[in-house]
Amino acid sequence: MLLNTIQPRKPLLSMTPLIDVVFILLLFFMITTSFQTERFIPVHTAKKDDNASSSTTMPLQILLQKDGTIWLDGEAFPAGSSAFQQALSPKNAEQETLILAGEPEVTIQNFVALIDALKSQGFLLINIAKTQSL
């Protein structure tokens, strides 16, 4: 004599649609998500009247030409020359104010590369000015 023959029925709730939705969400987040942190070079905007008022010493004026030549206070240094870095004399670099300008045709990448070179020498007070032509 069988007294307990009826098995409890499994609930008919299918997981498949839920899994489909979760997979789609996963794909969406995997494709659109970025883990890259934003990185910046901080610079200051230079006004013409800043030169005299902000510091007692005259700021160093640097001009970048489109062929890579760098002018430092009226003296020209060819592109990639180590003499430019020596001429900058990084004593007191952190307090030294630089005013950086470029010729209109200089690309942003070359300008940023020059800022990079100056920052790696310890200069922190970099002001960018409007373009100039020689």
Next chain:
Amino acid sequence: MNLIPPTQKVTRSLDDNMIPAINIVFLLLIFFMVAGQVKTQNKDINLPQSTTAAESQAGLLFVEIDQHGRYFFEDTRYADLSSLASSLRKVLQASSPQSLSLKVDKRLALSALDPFIDMATSLDVKHLNIETSAQ
């Protein structure tokens, strides 16, 4: 007398076999939702490369300039700088930060920044953060 039928070997359904996989998928989903940032990136902007750039703090105001010199602010394209300046002025008055972040295409000529620098100084913005990508 057999009161209870002999237990049959339970055959696990396909759904049951998928449960560990679903658990992992859920964990991955939660990881990407929590750890990542969904960003709308302007595809026309190739950021300049830099070795000395520092990581940014959150909450900066971004102005984008693409390789054609077009201005974007808060996902809106601005046909001219004066309309961008008026939008920026409103935001700057509300939040009063003295810095702006600039996403600018590395192939662009430097002269394209001149009007932007003029505008920034007229808005009394003292600091610019040029966004870069790692080399």
